[in-house]
Amino acid sequence: MKNRFFVWGMTCLLGLSMLSCDKVKEDLDILIKADDLIRYSVMVQVNEATGEIPEDLSISVVGEDADYVYDIAGNKELAISGGLITLGVHPKHEPVEGDPVRFSVKISGPDYVSMIVPVRIDKNQFSQIKELKIVNASTPPPTVAVAKEEAALASDGTPAEPITVSSPTNAVTNEVTSVTVPASTQFLNAAGTPVVGSSVSMSVVNYNTKSSETATLFPGxxxxxxxxxxxxxxxxxxxxxxxxxxxxNFDVNGTAIKKFSQPINVAIEIDPQYKLLASNTTIKEGDKIAIWSYSEDTGDWQYEKEGTVSTANGKLLVPFTTDHLTVYSIAEYVETTDCTSPTAVFSASWLKQDTQPMTLEIWNEDLSKKLSSETIVVSDGLEVVLNDLPAFAVRYKVLSQGAEIASGSIADPCSGGQVNIILPAPAVPLVGITLSLTVKCPDKGTVIPPDFYLYYKNAGAPDTEYKLLGIVKQGKLSTTLLEVGKRYDFKAIYGDRKKFIGNHLIDKTDMSTTVGVNDNLGSVVPDQNRAILIEECSKL
Known part of the structure; x- marks a missing residue:
């Protein structure tokens, strides 16, 4: 499959060589466009909730269109490198009007709380960025409290007496989730078959819904x-x-426990400042609120029952019984089944031909709760469909390098239409830097590398400082984020290849270059590089 999409050439780092190939034509790779090219891509960036870059993560794709999803290099076997992977849609299964491509990304790893994230790609939505936060159960952020305990079982594999496990509190998170399993309860696997062991391992992960991270840590x-x-x-x-x-999550003998022979008791303490949607009044004892479950296997939500707010030890909580384990949420909802998403149109004439990654945040109307956040590579006239909005009024904020530069209201996010977002020019005019790379193939003319995502940081800064520079499209990226006279480290991840250029000087505003077989192709294995380039060019 990979060979149908791309021909692997040689020299210059995935297009990073565009940063002046005179200096970096050294044992690096470039991708040369073939006839069948992945045009629709989703860059998935996974960080721990604490900001660390996770290692040893596993990733898979499931759902209705999963068979047509590859990494951007055309590989069906997926791997996250440095917390990053770019997924692409088979060119013969691209989205059409009214029929988006849908799939879900499943991510897990040793000691990480697994997650499954739905992805939707609409027609003409050629690139998007999914920034995901994954929780390390051993080093969770203050907004997440984790309890891990083990309890002995009787010879028949059931508790001899009731077992209770509760999440701890800390300086930030005061709410607790507790679980009690009655004596003589049989533990069952997903198929309902009893699992017998001498002990049960129990994990309870409780999330602080007052946190600004709520939306990114919420299931999905x-x-x-x-x-x-x-x-x-x-x-x-x-x-x-x-x-x-x-x-x-419970585990017996390495088998995940999904069901019980009789109901167990769960109590989830709730945010005491939570305001009910209908009345905008603070929640109180006696109020009714829905209990939902989320399947970490399928990514499906299920309404369980209506819960009643109670008090215990001066705290508000919703107690309930259940015969199965999963993620549970105490939540109100608004139906969005018949919503029509609006389109945001960005006006930024000062960008000219340049691009700049910016953050688009959605907040509730009184700015007390952040509802979503995403990175968008903005250009003048860019149109972005605002999917996943609620059926109530919201406010948006646009941030450039952490500073708010625009804001506004969307009165009815479910009625479609156009939201015009005007981005004011910065006080000090920005200088655009053009990065461009093409490849000369003998008797074939000029060939353009396929698109990829490019990261940068100040030279020598920690790896955690890498930020998105932009998307290299048709071999070209124009950006306002680089400065002439400064040195940077660059990173690109393409399929299972991760490439870097360190301490590179931006010495002019136009860093364009073209590479051919008669050019200087490096000092380490130039003959091998030249042979590869000639061979691969012949396949085009």
Whole structure:
């Protein structure tokens, strides 16, 4: 499959050689465009909730269009490198109007709380960026509290007496989730078969819903979901407003426990400042609120029952019983099944032909809760469909390098239409830097590398400082984020290849270059590089 998409050439780092190939034509790779090219891509960036770059993560793709998803280099076997992977859609299965490509990304790893994140790609949405936060259960952030305990079982594999496990509190998170398993309860696997062992390992992960990280840590990585089984078992799309949520996992002899022979007791303490959507009043004892479950296997939401807010030890909580384990959320919702998404149009004439990654945040109307956040590579006139908005008024903020530069309201996010976002010019005019790379093939003319995502940081800065520079499209990237006279480190990840250029000087505004077989192709294995280039050019 890979060979159908791309021909591997040689020299210059995935297009990073565009940063002046006179200096970096050294044992680096470039990709040369073939006839069948992945045009639709999703760059997935995974960081720990603490900001660290996770290692040893596993990734897979599931869902209705999963068979047509590859990494950007055409590989079906997926691997995350440095917390990054770019996924692409088979060119013969691209989205069409009214029929987007849909799949889910499953990510897990040793001691990480697994996650499954839905992805939707609409027609003409050629690139998008998914920034995901994954929780390391051993070193969680203060907004996440984790309990890990083990309890002995009787000879028949059931508790001789009730077992209780509760998440801890800390300076930031005061809410607790507790689980109690009655004596003589049989532990069952997903198929309902009893699992017998001498002990049970228990994990409870409780999330602070007052945190600005709520939307990114919520199951699915966002508050909106399209795969929801609502009240009356009706299939709907919904936007959730959680007052509390927790992930509960049990394990016996290495087998995940999914069910129980009798109901167990769960109590999730909720945010005492949570405001009810209908009345905008603070939640209180006696109020009713829905209990939802989320399948970490399928990414589906299920309405469980209505819960009643109670008090215990001066705290608000929602107690309930269940016979199965999963992620549970105490949340209100608004249905978004019939919503029509608006389109944001960015006006930034000062960018000229340049681009700049910016952050688009969505907040509730009184700016008390951040509902979503995404990175968008902005250009003048860019149009972005604002999917996943709720059916109530919201506010947006646009941030450039952490500073808010524009804001506004969307009164009815479900009515479609156009949202015009004007980005004011900075006080000091920015200088654009053009990076461009093409490859000369004998008797073939000039060939352009396929698109990829490029990262940068100040030379010598820690790896955690890498930020998105932009998307190299048709071998070219124009950006306002680099400065002439400064040195940078660059990183590109393409398929399973990760490439770097360190301490590179930007010495002019036009860093364009073309590479051919008669050029200087490095001092380490130039003859090998030249032979590879000639061979691969012959395949075009």
């Amino acid at each position: 990585g966002k508050l909106n979901a399209t795969n929801v089984k609502g009240p009356e078992n009706k299939n709907i799309s919904a936007f959730f407003m959680p007052a509390g949520f927790a992930s509960i």
